[in-house]
Amino acid sequence: MKKWIITAVLVLILVAGIALGLSCQGRYAALRSEYESIVDAAQADLDAAIAERDGTAAPDTEAEERRIAAEKQLIEHAQSEIDRLESENKELDTEIEQVEQELNEKQADEGYAYYKAAYDSWAEGKALVESYLEDN
Amino acid sequence: MTHGRKGRLSLKAIWKTINIALVLLASAALLFCGYMYFQVETFYPDEYNARADQLRAQTQDILDEIDRQRQIQLEQQDYLSSELSSLGADGADLDRQISDLRAQNEAKTQRLEQLRQEAADAENMEQVAMEMRAEYAAAIRQLEEKINAGETDVKICYWTFDDGPSYYTQQVLDTCRENGIYVTFFTSREANSSAANDDPEVERTLLRGMITGGHAIGNHTFSHQYSKIAGNLYTKGIESFREMVQKQDEWIFECTGIKPDIFRFPGGSAWAFSSTVGKEAMLGALEELGYRWIDWSCDAYDNGIANPSAATVYANAVSQIKTLNIAMILSHDWNVNTVQGFARAVPALKDMGYIFLPLFSDSWTIDNTTILFS
Numbered sequence: 001m002k003k004w005i006i007t008a009v010l011v012l013i014l015v016a017g018i019a020l021g022l023s024c025q026g027r028y029a030a031l032r033s034e035y036e037s038i039v040d041a042a043q044a045d046l047d048a049a050i051a052e053r054d055g056t057a058a059p060d061t062e063a064e065e066r067r068i069a070a071e072k073q074l075i076e077h078a079q080s081e082i083d084r085l086e087s088e089n090k091e092l093d094t095e096i097e098q099v100e101q102e103l104n105e106k107q108a109d110e111g112y113a114y115y116k117a118a119y120d121s122w123a124e125g126k127a128l129v130e131s132y133l134e135d136n
Numbered sequence: 137m138t139h140g141r142k143g144r145l146s147l148k149a150i151w152k153t154i155n156i157a158l159v160l161l162a163s164a165a166l167l168f169c170g171y172m173y174f175q176v177e178t179f180y181p182d183e184y185n186a187r188a189d190q191l192r193a194q195t196q197d198i199l200d201e202i203d204r205q206r207q208i209q210l211e212q213q214d215y216l217s218s219e220l221s222s223l224g225a226d227g228a229d230l231d232r233q234i235s236d237l238r239a240q241n242e243a244k245t246q247r248l249e250q251l252r253q254e255a256a257d258a259e260n261m262e263q264v265a266m267e268m269r270a271e272y273a274a275a276i277r278q279l280e281e282k283i284n285a286g287e288t289d290v291k292i293c294y295w296t297f298d299d300g301p302s303y304y305t306q307q308v309l310d311t312c313r314e315n316g317i318y319v320t321f322f323t324s325r326e327a328n329s330s331a332a333n334d335d336p337e338v339e340r341t342l343l344r345g346m347i348t349g350g351h352a353i354g355n356h357t358f359s360h361q362y363s364k365i366a367g368n369l370y371t372k373g374i375e376s377f378r379e380m381v382q383k384q385d386e387w388i389f390e391c392t393g394i395k396p397d398i399f400r401f402p403g404g405s406a407w408a409f410s411s412t413v414g415k416e417a418m419l420g421a422l423e424e425l426g427y428r429w430i431d432w433s434c435d436a437y438d439n440g441i442a443n444p445s446a447a448t449v450y451a452n453a454v455s456q457i458k459t460l461n462i463a464m465i466l467s468h469d470w471n472v473n474t475v476q477g478f479a480r481a482v483p484a485l486k487d488m489g490y491i492f493l494p495l496f497s498d499s500w501t502i503d504n505t506t507i508l509f510s
Binding site: 003006007010011013014015016017018020021022023024025027028031032035036038039041042043045046048049050052053056058059061064065067068071072074075078079081082085086088089092093095096099100102103106107111112114115116117118119121122123124125126128129130132133135 | 151154155158159161162164165166167168169170171172173175176179181184185187188189191192194195198199201202205206209212213216217219220223224226227230231233234237238240241244245247248251252254255258259261262264265268269271272275276278279282288290316318344347348349350393491493494
């Protein structure tokens, strides 16, 4: 009887030991798997971010930069043209002023006023006659 | 080993062996269990968490970098778009400025050309005025031809005033200006004595007023002395006649700067041609001096002793003129009734379709006027 008890205990110890050992092993494996999967997920996210970074191409701005350069050149030409036109404008103003002054001096002459008045009257009369020539 | 009868192992030995094996196995199991338990108990997730955190941090850095790059690209795009838009607006603005400046310059160039033309005309205003006068005369000639051809309903009244300028000449000029009409003055320096023509400056002003008013001035001789007893026009020979024509010619030119080229005989051609000077001689003198002569077709009957009222002058004029498509009426601006009758007659004749024009030497009427009323 005593032998059987000892044997049974030994067997129990054996079985329990194996059971507990396997249980602990399983738990250890689960723990390790869980945390390794967390690390793997983080690694996968990193790899995805790297792939996204490497896959994103910089936009091509060359066409726009060429357009900008062309616009600037056009503006430069336009500004030169404006400068030229303004200069021409001033010259015209000066010439107009000079001719107006000459004209005023001539028109201030009594003889001019007399003939101008005669001219205006004859021109008016001529227009009247021509209106009758055209109407009929 | 205790062997039983003849060398067989005893049960007790076998049982002992089994127990020993069980002990060994149980020990091993306990060791295994203990080892695994130790593994479990000593499992530290910190390393994994740290590694995962490190990886997440790297991932976040990369994501942040991606965001920054995108932001930079967006800003760059925005900048380029904004720059383009701004340049475009600037360019459009400059184009408008250029367009405005070109329009201004064109307008100023035209203005300059116009001013230069005016200055040139002003320099040659006399010539320009005389050219316009010639064009005016040509247009009147055309209209006369149309009237004679029956191609128009308009009619012409050549209203002439003889013997002036006089005290009332300015009233005639005023009436003409108010009505927009033109007349002809056959002037004589000494035809009548009045404040107007006694003062040469007053007469000069009136003669120039005739020109600036668009009227015609004719020569009616300097003296107007056609009396068969004491006159110097038709009784003292051709030289006296020529002298009187030439003096008046020079007087008109001196006052107006324009040489007259139409002439009316004081007393009319019938009176003149019946004189001793002779028609051919007088016509020769007039041609040499550059004149064409004319009588009249209608008469206001305002000369002489009759001295009709303004109403009578008006009635005379209207009743005679309306019988003609082109009428030439004789009157005298030294008669106040004539001047007033004229002012009444003008609107009435205009209503009848008459226009009042000055007489020029190339008028058809010069050669085709006969006295119908006198």
